Structures are given as C-alpha cells and as structure tokens.
Amino acid sequence: MTGLTVADSSKMEDSYLVADGVSLEFASGVRALEGFNLTIRTGDFLSIVGPSGCGKSTFLRLVAGLLKPTSGTVTGGGVDGFAARKRERRIAFVFQQPTLLPWRTVERNVCLPLELRGGWNRQTRGKVAEVLELVGLSEFARAYPHELSGGMQMRASLARALVTDPDLLLLDEPFAALDDITRQRLNSELLSLWERVRFTALFVTHNVGEAVYLSHRVAVMSARPGRLVADHAIPFTFPRQAEIRSTPDFAALVGRVATSLGEASQ
Amino acid sequence: MRKNTLPLSTRVLRFVLPPMIFFLLFLGGWDLAVKWFEIPAYLLPGPKPVFQSAVANGRVLALASLLTAAAAAAGFLVSVVIGLIVAFLFSQSAWIQRAGYPYAMFFQTVPVVAIAPLIVIWFGSDFRSIVITSAIVGLFPIITTGTAGLTNLDRNMVELFDLNNASRWQKLWKLRFPNSIPYLVAGAKTSSGLSVVGAIIGEFFAGFGQQRYGLGYLIFQANAALKTDLMVAATIASTLLGLLIFGVVGLAGHLALRRWHHSAH
Numbered sequence A: 001m002t003g004l005t006v007a008d009s010s011k012m013e014d015s016y017l018v019a020d021g022v023s024l025e026f027a028s029g030v031r032a033l034e035g036f037n038l039t040i041r042t043g044d045f046l047s048i049v050g051p052s053g054c055g056k057s058t059f060l061r062l063v064a065g066l067l068k069p070t071s072g073t074v075t076g077g078g079v080d081g082f083a084a085r086k087r088e089r090r091i092a093f094v095f096q097q098p099t100l101l102p103w104r105t106v107e108r109n110v111c112l113p114l115e116l117r118g119g120w121n122r123q124t125r126g127k128v129a130e131v132l133e134l135v136g137l138s139e140f141a142r143a144y145p146h147e148l149s150g151g152m153q154m155r156a157s158l159a160r161a162l163v164t165d166p167d168l169l170l171l172d173e174p175f176a177a178l179d180d181i182t183r184q185r186l187n188s189e190l191l192s193l194w195e196r197v198r199f200t201a202l203f204v205t206h207n208v209g210e211a212v213y214l215s216h217r218v219a220v221m222s223a224r225p226g227r228l229v230a231d232h233a234i235p236f237t238f239p240r241q242a243e244i245r246s247t248p249d250f251a252a253l254v255g256r257v258a259t260s261l262g263e264a265s266q
Numbered sequence B: 001m002r003k004n005t006l007p008l009s010t011r012v013l014r015f016v017l018p019p020m021i022f023f024l025l026f027l028g029g030w031d032l033a034v035k036w037f038e039i040p041a042y043l044l045p046g047p048k049p050v051f052q053s054a055v056a057n058g059r060v061l062a063l064a065s066l067l068t069a070a071a072a073a074a075g076f077l078v079s080v081v082i083g084l085i086v087a088f089l090f091s092q093s094a095w096i097q098r099a100g101y102p103y104a105m106f107f108q109t110v111p112v113v114a115i116a117p118l119i120v121i122w123f124g125s126d127f128r129s130i131v132i133t134s135a136i137v138g139l140f141p142i143i144t145t146g147t148a149g150l151t152n153l154d155r156n157m158v159e160l161f162d163l164n165n166a167s168r169w170q171k172l173w174k175l176r177f178p179n180s181i182p183y184l185v186a187g188a189k190t191s192s193g194l195s196v197v198g199a200i201i202g203e204f205f206a207g208f209g210q211q212r213y214g215l216g217y218l219i220f221q222a223n224a225a226l227k228t229d230l231m232v233a234a235t236i237a238s239t240l241l242g243l244l245i246f247g248v249v250g251l252a253g254h255l256a257l258r259r260w261h262h263s264a265h
C-alpha cells in the first residue's frame, strides 16, 4: 500500500514529491494515467486542473498510497522516514464530500486520525481544540455533522486533516459542492491556514480562478489517460489578499490557464 | 440547525391521532356493512358483539396476549442475535457470503406453516417451539440489513481509515458497526412485526392440550367452536400486539439514531 518510497539522493534536495512516468491501468482496463510526471517542492501549493475523468483523483490516491501505479514511481523525500514506515506517513486527505462520520460529534471526528494512530491522550485533546480553533469551529465541537452547514462541515474536514500535522495535504475538489460565496471564503481561510502551518499542498479543482488564487503553480492535465500538458507558475507573492482576484494580472493568468485547459480537454 | 420545539405530547399525538381516527372510521364502516348486507354473525359479527366477547373473555384474552407477547419478544431477540452473527460472518468474506446466502434465503422462502409441525415434533409442544417459529420468521430481515450495513461503506470513509493505518479491528468497531445501525433499525422494525406472526403460527401447532396458551391457539380453538366473535377479538388483539412490539422497537431505534441520523428527524 505504500505509494511512496524515500527519494534517492540524486533528486533535487527540496523536491518533496516526484512522480516519474506514472501509469495506472485499472483492472477494468481503463487507463487513468499514462506517463505522468510532476515534481512538487517542499512547502509549495500546487493545483491540478484537468477535464473531468482525466485521473486527478486517481493521482491523489497514488500519492496517498491508496493505489499502486502499474508502472513508474511516486517518490517522496525531503522529510526523514517519510512513508518508509506506514506509521509515520504524514499525509492527510480532504475529500470532495466532508466525509464526517455522522455518529460522531465534530470534536470526535477531528480526533479520529489520532485515535486510529494510537495517539489519543490528553496532549492530543489539546491538539484537537487547537485545530478547531484554527478553522473557527470551537463553538461547534460538540455538534453533530448534520447540524452544520456545508461550509462548516468542510471546515471540520479540514481540521481533521490538520490534526496530525501533515507534511502533505491532498485536497480533492474540496469546495466543489459549496456555493460561490462560501467557496471564496474557504479559499481565503485555506490560504491563511497554509501561510501559518506551511504544509505542502496538492489541490485538485475544476475552478481555474480558485487554482490561480491559491497556488504557486497550476498544473494542467490532458483528457484520459491523464498526462501533464502545461505547468503555469503563478507569480503573486504570499501572503495574498483576496483583492488580487479583481486585478487585470489575475484575470490574464486565469485566461491563460483556462485556454490551456480548453486545449487539454479536446 | 432544525430543532424540534413542539412538546413531546404534541408530537406523539400527531402520530397517534390519525390512525385512531382511521380506526374509528373503520369500525363505523364495519358496523354499517354488517347491518346493510345482513351478514350472519358466524361469518362476520359486527364490532359490538366482538367487543362484548372481548370483555366477556377478557381474562383469557389478556393471558393469551401476554404469552404470545413473551414468545414473540423472545423470538425477536433470538432472530436479532443469530441474524447479527450471520451478518457479521457474511461481512467478513465475500466467499462466506456467497456460500451462505442461499441458505439464509431458506428462512425467507420456507413456508413456516409447513415446518412448524416439524419443529413441534423436534422440540416439543411448548413455549420453546413457539419461540423458534417466531425467530425463523424474523431472521431474514436482520441478516440482510445487517450484512448491508456492515458492507455498504462510503469509499472515502474507508480511505480515511486506511490513510490512518486503521487495523481491521478498528475498522470494524469504529466504522462498520456504527454504519450498520440505521440499516439494522430498519431490519429490526420489519422483524419485530413478523415475530408476532411467527409466534401465532407456532401456537397453531404447539399449545394443544395446554393449560396456558397464546392468541394463536385461542384463534384456533374459537374457530373450531365457531365462536367467530372471539376469533375476531383475538385477531385484533394479535394485530395490536404486533403494533405494540413494532412501536417499541421503532422508538428504541429512533432514540439510538436521534442524535446523528438525518431521517430520524
């Protein structure tokens, strides 16, 4: 199940994750990825956009070690012992749906990863309170998921991902099901979380504006079988203000990414 | 955040009142039909003679209801316990499930009326046989809903557990079991109603020549003696008993799911 092996020393020091010629064919015969290459530097925020069904989720699952590539390698380095032993795998996944267990309160949902890893004690209780504070859900610690709005459920899901102090956060269209206003607010919140905590982020989205606003780089994938077809550097400096979204530079970048996405979808 | 602000008594009334009104209308219709078509009492007595017979045989009816209730409750519990064990085994491997499912189907398709005499031959003409027929009838819904609840898991939830190195045991306790509860509540409701039917069928065959007997035997006896009014009264009593057990199980399920299950609201 380990999708990552420790990087060999010939790779760039600060490259956190290297996907090298990754192909994946499902048992059904569907070829989801073919010759996929991608490098992410430590602490970067990288977005992947691509037509629906091109293998974005599949790639995140490969990185998380939930799937094995048919050929090629996904290598993780930069951090000691990363993924070599499953116990220390410091990857967290945020799904498109909040995926909260409906029989647990928000607080108990957030502590689930710690509980499963066997680190559930007084210290970790402080950790749960801390991440709930971070996402602004302290008041709702004792609420059940169905009592929260969609945006709040997503925040709880983020808190659960952050509770293990992940080095790598994989986000699979986390805000796709939310309305536009909530999505924009959560974008800003995610960005300020990232500026504070500085995990490496791999963010999949359909929304080009969202990708440009959040990321150092936006990678564009082709239709299935997915390959990397374009890689746009986003030059805005961090911390970013929400206002940059209404600048001409921003609009031009969104336009460029959207054009390459349009080409990739054909 | 929808909160139910109505007082409990009002909410209960809301569920109890409509069926009560319907029942009164039904009694009225029944009474009219019997008078209008001049149906002889040995075929179908009106509600009034049935009520009178129920009062006259009150003690017998109450004792019989109690005994049937005990048998049905015991049969229900047995079907829950055995059903859960089978569902658990089924959920552990697709192979076990494929191998065992046709035999589980047996409990759904077997005509209970046909095997009840066999059960009486094997286990004796007493309470035990009645509990067993009741359990057989209630078993299948628990097996199917239990298996579904233990295996129909959200893909992302499973991935969440895998990502955090959850053991098989942790997945069972923290994911599969709680996931199965809404399914089981639905299965238990069906099963609880059926358990009364099963007990009554059992009593048709077991309970002859006994001092104490349940509603099934009472119906059988009243039928043989052409006491149609008592027969109808006993039938109504068994229906009410089924409703009562269903209500108790439904309420228990509602309380179990109240805090987290959407449809419980």
Ligand SMILES: Nc1ncnc2c1ncn2[C@@H]1O[C@H](COP(=O)(O)OP(=O)(O)O)[C@@H](O)[C@H]1O
Pocket (backbone or CB within 6 Å): A026, A027, A028, A030, A031, A032, A050, A051, A052, A053, A054, A055, A056, A057, A058, A059, A224
């Ligand atoms: N477990 C699976 N078995 C077979 N095919 C799959 C499986 N998961 C995904 N696929 C297929 O692989 C392709 C890529 O899927 P996915 O990675 O989910 O796309 P995306 O996230 O980019 O929309 C799709 O055609 C999908 O139907």
Ligand SMILES: [Mg+2]
Pocket (backbone or CB within 6 Å): A056, A057, A058, A172
């Ligand atoms: Mg996807």
